[in-house]
Amino acid sequence: MRELQDTVKALFDKGEIDLFIGYEKGTRTPRPFFVHKAEDAENLIFDAACSGNLAVYLTRKDLTGGKKTGISASYYALKSIAQLFDENQLKAENLRIFGVSEEGSVQFFDSVAAIKQHLSATPPPAKPDEDELVGKINAMTASERWKFWSDELSKCFKCYACRAACPMCYCTKCIVEVNRPQWIQPWASTLSNMEWQINRVMHLAGRCSDCGSCGTACPLGIPVHLLTHKMSETVKEHFGVSETKENVLSTFKPDDKENFIH
Amino acid sequence: MIHNNCLQITDKGLKDWLAKIIAGGKQLYAPVREGDKTAFKWLDSVAEISMEHIQTTQSAKAVAFPRAEKLFSYQKEKGAVTLQDYNPDNLSETVIFGLHPCDAAGFRPLGSIFNWDTPDKPYNERRKRMTLITVSCTKSDEFCFCTSVNGGPGNTEGSDILLTPLKKDYLVEIITEKGQKLVEAYQSCFDTPPENSDKEACLAKVPVRFSPEEVSRKLSGMFESKVWETQSERCLGCGACAFVCPACACFDIQENSKGNSGDRLRCWDSCGFSLFTLHTSGHNPRSTQSQRWRQRLMHKFSYMPDRLSVIGCTGCGRCSRACPVDMNIAEHLADIG
Amino acid sequence: MTDYNIYLPYLVAIEKITEEAPGVKTFRLKFKNDEDARRFSFKAGQFAEYSVFGEGECTFCIASSPTRDGYVECTFREAGKVTSALAKLEEGETMGFRGPFGNTFPLDAWKGKNLLFIAGGIALPPMRCVIWNVLDTRENFKDVSILYGAKSVADLVYKDELKAWDERPDVKLVTTVDPGGETPDWKGAIGFVPSVLEKMNPSAENTIAIVCGPPVMIKFTFPVLDKLGFKPEQIYTTLENRMKCGVGKCGRCNVGKMYVCKDGPVFSRVALEALPAEY
Structure with a gap:
């Protein structure tokens, strides 16, 4: 904690950053915290409970536009940041990215390559609750699964917290906001809620960091993050892990499998 | 005989009563874990x-x-259009059981908005078919702040009947004629009037966080304040706070068209969404999240008290519990007030 | 009173469509039901919600005068989802109309005064309503002057009516187009509305100025009016904001605590100056 606070103070003192995005103590769990000057760095915290994906703020021009920005990034936030770089959404010269090393000390990443190297050498944090629910859903028959998701998504009231919490949902005009034509009905109903989630998940195929923020954000407790999780697994299974900047849905290869077309 | 509009009911009596209400043809809406x-x-x-x-x-x-x-x-046929007006005939009589006083109180700001000069038929038709059996709060958490917005854990406002869990049974306070009818129809479920039941002692202790009058007074001069930017920095701009709120009434009007016929729908909307105020020209009077956060607080704690003589908040704390980034409204208001 | 559904539109037939300018049309609407027609009344300045069934509603001021009985007119530019659908409708087709909503121009208080109308582009329609109202009760007012500007000659709306106003001895009309927007036979002024106004040099004495136009026009016109000696209480305008319900419930059109749909759309400059910058 102290180490991060001192590091951030020093960055402000040296004029290397105008803004640092980290965590502070929240009502129950840590919450995002925007540091604008050295003395505010004292409120920064960074531990295993700091799990919300802060990378979501890096594409918000109203917050970070034109500012040299530092960020304390969880494992999954680092994954999102690497992906945002691959999608040309971030500028390296404006960013100072910090994570936590295996020994628990603050680790500075000076390049996307360094982030990617760290990610490949670090196992993702365990998610026992998710694994259990995924196991249950996988064991369901197709009709049981349909009922499970119909029941869950019938609750959705389209607050779009899942979208708002996702670092990869940075489109300035989301598909649900397009009204000519109206692709997805804008009001809440089981069918249109499914349409929304299917679209959300498809747009995240091969891009999702699997951080689970969409599910955590859902005020109704719908496990929408399992949809993106499943999609990530499916993509990995059929297309492997991309070594390049290319995304599974925005890239065409002549030898792509077509066995899903019937 | 009902004395002072107070009765008592046992846990079993309560279950019997609710079961009889369902059997009597009313719809029951109640909390399920x-x-x-x-x-x-x-x-x-x-x-x-x-x-x-x-x-x-x-x-x-x-x-x-x-x-x-x-x-x-609407139906369209060869250029001719016929309309079917809103039909309340199929709406059921509904009993809401187990809501807390902050939810019952929420129907006052909702009703004020929906009846501001022009009565809103769909809202009023549904509302008049509702009977509210509220249950006082015996516990609260750090997000609760009903006592800061003129409410309380045993507040009767908006309720037709208020139950307060005593040590053993429930104290039954009959607040309205609607409530009276619902009790009288099933009088055998209730016990004789209680003696010396100390309602206050059984209620949760909810600390006062701010004065709504003070907040309202300060807000009226704070439109240009920097505080909106500071407070809203972490806000993600979703609609969770508005949709879980018992007093948020903002809506959109949409068309559900199926070929030559369809429905005009009203659906929930939120002042937190960037599209909410966007003009077709591209101009947006509330183009940033800080302006939208300002609107949320101003509307509830300044504009509504000013225009409708009611606070647009009942202190239920749901918005703060639902917020993915802990935009704790009581904390923000306490900072202002 | 609660029996009445405020969201249920009147059915109206499109009696006449006039192409005003590229993408701009005027619809003359007649109530399908005689009882609706008899019951309906409105005053200059009010707005309404216009429905295309299957597409939705859109908001504009009523462009015809309450002195012209038996129909209402609206003029709109094809821009979004609903206005594009509206533009596809043909004469004789049925659409929806909900209104009137909002406040009105205080015509009674303007009796015995000179009136100066200043409009830009597609903002003439809300003013056309009050112009015809004034001209149909001409004896109540002193001098009537109209300054109307558009980007180009083609963009001027109500071309026939501009001609009619120009020919009237009791109206002073100045039309102008932005530099470059003129045609070889253009006889009006060339220049932006604020500078043409300055050249017109109208007297502020016993005069009310009604200003409607895009924000940039309003922004530069107010200082000219100041210079000409107009006080804030002599200046009126109409505001527009995104609206859905029209009756103060849906929550999107407020500017501070004032609702454009209930407290407006007509605002005096005194009222306007009390509003925060949120429109």
Whole structure:
């Protein structure tokens, strides 16, 4: 904690950053915290409970536009940041990215390559609750699964917290906001809620960091993050892990499998 | 005989009463536990009711203001159009059981908005078919602040009947004629009037966080304040706070068209969404999240008190519990007030 | 009173469509039901919600005068989802009309005064309503002057009516187009509305100025009016904001605590100056 606070103070003192995005103590769990000057760095915290994906703020021009920005990034936030770089959404010269090393000390990443190297050498944090629910859903028959998701998504009231919490949902005009034509009905109903989630998940195929923020954000407790999780697994299974900047849905290869077309 | 509009009911008597209400043809909407959350549901059986929660994930407002509601229907045939007006005849008499005083109180700001000069038929038709059996709060959490917005854990406002869990039984306060009817119809479920039941002693202790008058007075001069930018920095701009709020009434009007016929719908909307105020020209009077956060607080704590003589908040704390980034409204208001 | 559904539109037939300018049309609407027609009344300045069934509603001021009985007119530019659908409708087709909503121009208080109308582009329609109202009760007012500007000659709306106003001895009309927007036979002024106004040099004495136009026009016109000696209480305008319900419930049109749909759309400059910058 102290180490991060001192590091951030020093960055402000040296004029290397105008803004640092980290965590502070929240009502129950840590919450995002925007540091604008050295003395505010004292409120920064960074531990295993700091799990919300802060990378979501890096594409918000109203917050970070034109500012040299530092960020304390969880494992999954680092994954999102690497992906945002691959999608040309971030500028390296404006960013100072910090994570936590295996020994628990603050680790500075000076390049996307360094982030990617760290990610490949670090196992993702365990998610026992998710694994259990995924196991249950996988064991369901197709009709049981349909009922499970119909029941869950019938609750959705389209607050779009899942979208708002996702670092990869940075489109300035989301598909649900397009009204000519109206692709997805804008009001809440089981069918249109499914349409929304299917679209959300498809747009995240091969891009999702699997951080689970969409599910955590859902005020109704719908496990929408399992949809993106499943999609990530499916993509990995059929297309492997991309070594390049290319995304599974925005890239065409002549030898792509077509066995899903019937 | 009912003395001072107070009765007593046992846990078993309560279950019998609710079961008889269902058997009598009324729809019951009550809290049901699902995992670590509790939600209002339409119930056929009282066995599913759960009262362990501090707060349900959503308020009970959807009974009077559903997330999507048909305002009228239309048919087009060879250029001719016929309309079917909103039809309240199929709406059921509804009993909401187990809402807390902050939810019952929420129907006052909702009703004020929906009846501001022009009465809103869909809301009023649903509202008049509702009877509210509220349960006082014996526990609260750090998000509760009803006592800061003229409410309280045993507040009767908006309720038809208020039950307060005593050590053993429930104290039954009959607040309205509607409540009186619902008790009289099933009088055998109730016990003789209680003696020396200390309602206050059984209620949760909810600390006062701010004075609404002071907040309102300060807000009226704070439109240009920097505080909106500071407070809203972490806000993600979703609609979770508005949709779980018992007093948020903002809506959109949409068309559900199916070929030559369709419905005009009213559906929930939120001032937190960037599209909410966007003009077709591209101009947006509230183009940043800080302007939208300002609107949320101003509307509830300045504009509504000013224009409708009611605060647009009942202190239920749901917005703060639902917020993915802990935009704790009581904390923000306490900073202002 | 609660029996009445405020969201249920009147059915109206499109009696006449006039192409005003590229993408701009005027619809003359007649109530399908005689009882509706008899019951309906409105005053200059009010707005309404216009429905295309299957597409939705859109908001504009009523462009015809309450002195012209038996129909209402609206003029709109094809821009979004609903206006595009509206533009596809043909004469004789049925659409929806909900209104009137909002406040009105205080015509009674303007009796015995000179009136100066200043409009830009597609903002003439809300003013056309009050212009015809004034001209149909001409004896109540002193001098009537109209300054109307558009980007180009083609963009001027109500071309026939401009001609009619120009020919009237009791109206002073100045039309102008932005530099470069003129045609070889253009006889009006060339220049932006604020500078043409300055050249017109109208007297502020016993005069009310009604200003409607795009924000940039309003922004530069107010200082000119100041210079000409107009006080804030002599200046009126109409505001527009995104609206859905029209009756103060849906929550999107407020500017501070004032609702454009209930407290407006007509605002005096005194009222306008009390509003925060949120429109």
